[in-house]
Amino acid sequence: MKLGVFTVLFSDQPFADMLDYVSSKGIEAVELGTGGYPGDAHCNVDELLNNDRALQTFQRQISEHNLTISALSCHANALHPRKEIAEPAIDLLDKTIRLASKLGVSVVNTFSGCPGDHEHALYPNWPVTPWPHDFQDILKWQWEEKLIPFWKEKNNFAEEHNVKIGLELHGGFSVHTPANMLRLRDACGDAIGANLDPSHMWWQGIDPIEAIKILGREQAIHHFHAKDAIIDQPNMNRNGVTDMTDYADMKSRAWYFRTVGFGHDTKTWADIVSTLRLMGYDDVVSIEHEDGLMSIDEGFTKAVENLKPVMVKESVQEMWWA
Incomplete structure (x- = not known):
C-alpha cells in the first residue's frame, strides 16, 4: 500500500513546489483535481489532452519526485437538473476519463x-x-x-478507456451508502465503484470497517480517502445526522471533519488499513484534509505522522506457520 494525498490542499502552490513539498513528507502518490469542486490548480485537463509536450513534462516532473498518480478527481454534480451546471460537469468527466487513460491512471473520482x-x-x-x-x-x-441510464453509459465509456470510476459516498448525492453504491454498480457495471472516505461513514452512523467489508467482498473499492470525523453527541441529540448547521460553526455542529487520528485513535486506523488489505485493496490511501481546527500544513503533517506507522507495506508471500 502507498500513502498519498489529495493535492487540492496545496492549490496555492505551483505544481513543482507542491511535488517538492509532498515528496519531502514521504508521500508516494498524488491525487490531482481536474476541475469541478476540487479545481484544477495542478492538472489542466484541456492543456494536457491537447499538448503532448506539456503531457510529457507533467509526467516527467511526477516521476522525478518518485511519485505516482493515484487518481484524477473531478467531483461535481453531472446530474444536476439545470443544464448549465450538469453539462460542464459531464464534459469534464469525459475529458478526465480520457486524460486518465492517456496517463495510465486507473481511477477517476467524482x-x-x-x-x-x-x-x-x-x-x-x-x-x-x-x-x-x-x-x-x-x-x-x-x-x-436519471442515475442508471447515465452511469451505465459512463461505465461503458470508462471501460473503453481502461479506467475505473470511484464515486465518493457523500451526503447530498444519490450514492452515499454501501447499499446504494452496490445497487448502482449492479445496474451499471463493474467500472463503477467507491472512492471510500471513512469520515462520511462515521457521520451517517456506518462503521467504516464494516463498509470496507461490504464493498470489498464485491471488489467495489476503487480508491480510498483518509479523513477523520468526530461526533459531538449533545449537538447530535439536538440536530441529528443530517445537520444543516454551517461547517464553519463547529461549536454547534453534530459532527465535523478532523485530520487522521484526531477523531478516532491509532488502533481504529490500524484496523481500517488492515481491513482494506484483508479485502484485497493494496493501493493508495489518499489523505484529504478538511479539519477546521488545524492549518493545512499542521493537519497534513499530523495525518502523515499518524498513518505511516499503521500502513501495511509488505504482503505475506508464504504463511510459514500454517
Whole structure:
C-alpha cells in the first residue's frame, strides 16, 4: 500500500513546489483535481489532452519526485437538473476519463450526482426518508430515469478507456451508502465503484470497517480517502445526522471533519488499513484534509505522522506457520 494525498490542499502552490513539498513528507502518490469542486490548480485537463509536450513534462516532473498518480478527481454534480451546471460537469468527466487513460491512471473520482424531482426542476432533491410516499416516488424516478441510464453509459465509456470510476459516498448525492453504491454498480457495471472516505461513514452512523467489508467482498473499492470525523453527541441529540448547521460553526455542529487520528485513535486506523488489505485493496490511501481546527500544513503533517506507522507495506508471500 502507498500513502498519498489529495493535492487540492496545496492549490496555492505551483505544481513543482507542491511535488517538492509532498515528496519531502514521504508521500508516494498524488491525487490531482481536474476541475469541478476540487479545481484544477495542478492538472489542466484541456492543456494536457491537447499538448503532448506539456503531457510529457507533467509526467516527467511526477516521476522525478518518485511519485505516482493515484487518481484524477473531478467531483461535481453531472446530474444536476439545470443544464448549465450538469453539462460542464459531464464534459469534464469525459475529458478526465480520457486524460486518465492517456496517463495510465486507473481511477477517476467524482460524485454520483443528485437529480431534481422532475424534468423541469431547478435544484437537486435528496430523499432521505421512505415516508410520506412522495419521497419514494421521487427516488424511483431519479434512479430509473436519471442515475442508471447515465452511469451505465459512463461505465461503458470508462471501460473503453481502461479506467475505473470511484464515486465518493457523500451526503447530498444519490450514492452515499454501501447499499446504494452496490445497487448502482449492479445496474451499471463493474467500472463503477467507491472512492471510500471513512469520515462520511462515521457521520451517517456506518462503521467504516464494516463498509470496507461490504464493498470489498464485491471488489467495489476503487480508491480510498483518509479523513477523520468526530461526533459531538449533545449537538447530535439536538440536530441529528443530517445537520444543516454551517461547517464553519463547529461549536454547534453534530459532527465535523478532523485530520487522521484526531477523531478516532491509532488502533481504529490500524484496523481500517488492515481491513482494506484483508479485502484485497493494496493501493493508495489518499489523505484529504478538511479539519477546521488545524492549518493545512499542521493537519497534513499530523495525518502523515499518524498513518505511516499503521500502513501495511509488505504482503505475506508464504504463511510459514500454517
